[in-house]
Amino acid sequence: MIGDRSERRASAGDDDLRKRLAVFGQEHLLAGWDSLSADMRQKLAEQIRGIDFARIERWLRSQTAQHDWAALARRAEPPPAVRLDGRGSPYTPEQARRRGEEMLRAGRVGVVLVAGGQGTRLGFDHPKGCYAIGPVSGASLFQILLEKVLAVRRRYGVSIPLYLMTSPATHEETLSFLEAHGRFGLPQSDVTVFCQGTMPAVDAATGKVLLGEDGCISLSPDGHGGMPAALRASGALDDLRRSGVEQLFYMQVDNPLVSVCDPEFIGYHVLAGSELSTQVVAKHNPLDRVGNVVSVDGQVRIIEYSDLPDDAAQQRQPDGSLKLWAGNIAVHVFSVELLRRASSGESELPFHLARKKVPYVDERGTLVEPAEPNAIKFERFIFDLLPMARQPLVVEVDEASCFAPVKNAPGAERDSPERVQAQMIALHRLWLEAAGARVAAGVAVEISPLFALDAEETRQKVNLKGEVIEPLYLRST
Numbered sequence: 001m002i003g004d005r006s007e008r009r010a011s012a013g014d015d016d017l018r019k020r021l022a023v024f025g026q027e028h029l030l031a032g033w034d035s036l037s038a039d040m041r042q043k044l045a046e047q048i049r050g051i052d053f054a055r056i057e058r059w060l061r062s063q064t065a066q067h068d069w070a071a072l073a074r075r076a077e078p079p080p081a082v083r084l085d086g087r088g089s090p091y092t093p094e095q096a097r098r099r100g101e102e103m104l105r106a107g108r109v110g111v112v113l114v115a116g117g118q119g120t121r122l123g124f125d126h127p128k129g130c131y132a133i134g135p136v137s138g139a140s141l142f143q144i145l146l147e148k149v150l151a152v153r154r155r156y157g158v159s160i161p162l163y164l165m166t167s168p169a170t171h172e173e174t175l176s177f178l179e180a181h182g183r184f185g186l187p188q189s190d191v192t193v194f195c196q197g198t199m200p201a202v203d204a205a206t207g208k209v210l211l212g213e214d215g216c217i218s219l220s221p222d223g224h225g226g227m228p229a230a231l232r233a234s235g236a237l238d239d240l241r242r243s244g245v246e247q248l249f250y251m252q253v254d255n256p257l258v259s260v261c262d263p264e265f266i267g268y269h270v271l272a273g274s275e276l277s278t279q280v281v282a283k284h285n286p287l288d289r290v291g292n293v294v295s296v297d298g299q300v301r302i303i304e305y306s307d308l309p310d311d312a313a314q315q316r317q318p319d320g321s322l323k324l325w326a327g328n329i330a331v332h333v334f335s336v337e338l339l340r341r342a343s344s345g346e347s348e349l350p351f352h353l354a355r356k357k358v359p360y361v362d363e364r365g366t367l368v369e370p371a372e373p374n375a376i377k378f379e380r381f382i383f384d385l386l387p388m389a390r391q392p393l394v395v396e397v398d399e400a401s402c403f404a405p406v407k408n409a410p411g412a413e414r415d416s417p418e419r420v421q422a423q424m425i426a427l428h429r430l431w432l433e434a435a436g437a438r439v440a441a442g443v444a445v446e447i448s449p450l451f452a453l454d455a456e457e458t459r460q461k462v463n464l465k466g467e468v469i470e471p472l473y474l475r476s477t
């Protein structure tokens with residue numbers, strides 16, 4: 001009898017799901033239901049209940065109504081920007097630095113680090129933050145970034161809360177890694193790890209949600225633009241309000257050169273009354289593979305390199321310089337107020353639909369490994385907040401000292417770990433030489449953020465006698 005009753009309950013639930021799916025033509029998701037274990041049935045049912053099929057239909061329909069990027073790109077102008085030499089701002093770099101330092105000392109600044117990506121291009125079987133990038137130390141990306149936060153806390157004698165975004169793909173392993181390393185010296189009370197949302201992939205031709213090998217839906221993280229919603233869901237936005245933090249410095253896990261909480265950058269942002277400021281570097285070539293920060297019809301926005309037609313990219317100013325010169329490096333400062341609006345539906349971020357190769361199980365239960373892009377994935381991009389922000393500000397920084405992303409696997413021509421390490425060594429060699437040290441050609445040097453955060457601090461601390469002829473890692477605890 002008991003068995004009968006539970007059988008009936010399962011099939012009632014199953015009917016419910018079936019009806020719900022039938023409305024959207026997604027009943028195939030239950031094709032393998034009978035062969036699933038009880039646990040997997042529960043997982044699949046939860047996944048199905050968590051998907052807003054009506055919205056997916058709407059996004060798919062609006063695909064054709066998405067921006068005509070080529071037309072936008074042809075109307076694009078260079079963005080108003082604070083240039084490297086200070087041009088473009090009524091404030092001097094010194095005034096900006098002082099204002100930024102005041103904000104930091106007053107505890108008005110927190111940090112958000114997004115590390116929920118799957119890192120497919122790097123081909124590393126763990127969260128990208130665990131990747132050993134230090135050229136001499138072998139320090140992981142997490143170690144370098146968290147030590148930078150710790151060094152900034154020490155410099156300004158203040159607590160700086162860190163919010164670290166993971167995804168179901170990276171969450172558990174990130175938590176264990178941070179615990180195993182004592183959060184690299186950051187106090188537990190100041191580190192919040194929160195998990196972003198996910199989205200299913202759909203068949204590009206039919207809009208049907210794809211099933212993975214285990215009979216459940218294969219979900220992927222919903223893009224770095226999932227950050228405001230996930231931050232709110234974790235309760236962090238309320239914590240921020242209570243603790244008086246007004247600005248969040250944003251960084252991505254793949255750039256070990258990021259100048260964490262750069263006071264000059266924060267100062268320009270606050271002095272301009274901006275809700276979102278973004279660092280850019282001057283592009284070397286028109287077709288560089290970075291997002292282009294531009295102004296279109298008076299709004300600052302980013303046009304991805306893949307959406308920028310060659311003729312628009314090639315445009316020059318009368319002095320011969322590139323017209324669309326500003327390359328996005330994904331370093332921003334957000335006002336907490338903007339994140340509040342973005343997460344409450346007042347200024348909701350759009351989804352970008354990308355065609356990707358996604359393996360799936362077909363209705364006969366066979367695993368299909370597509371040779372061509374077969375699916376549509378949905379992702380939100382954080383920089384889509386730019387047009388929604390009051391007084392957005394663009395600030396140019398020096399690429400050699402601020403930007404080296406780990407994107408591709410070893411051996412790749414660009415954005416590979418070796419290239420990033422070479423850039424770290426070159427920068428730290430410059431700091432040492434500016435401090436009067438001599439480093440023999442070809443010798444690897446690395447400076448821990450806990451030893452020095454910049455050339456000036458290196459100059460104050462370093463006292464090397466003779467020439468450095470062996471790999472050197474300068475650190476202090």
Ligand code: UTP
Nearest residue numbers: 114115116117118119120121221223224252253
């Ligand atoms: P990328 O766009 O470079 O993606 O992420 P990725 O996942 O690291 O690498 P690929 O494209 O699969 O090779 C830029 C930053 O945004 C974060 C990443 O962790 C990285 O810090 N990100 C990306 C998220 O936090 N969530 C996402 O859903 C996507």
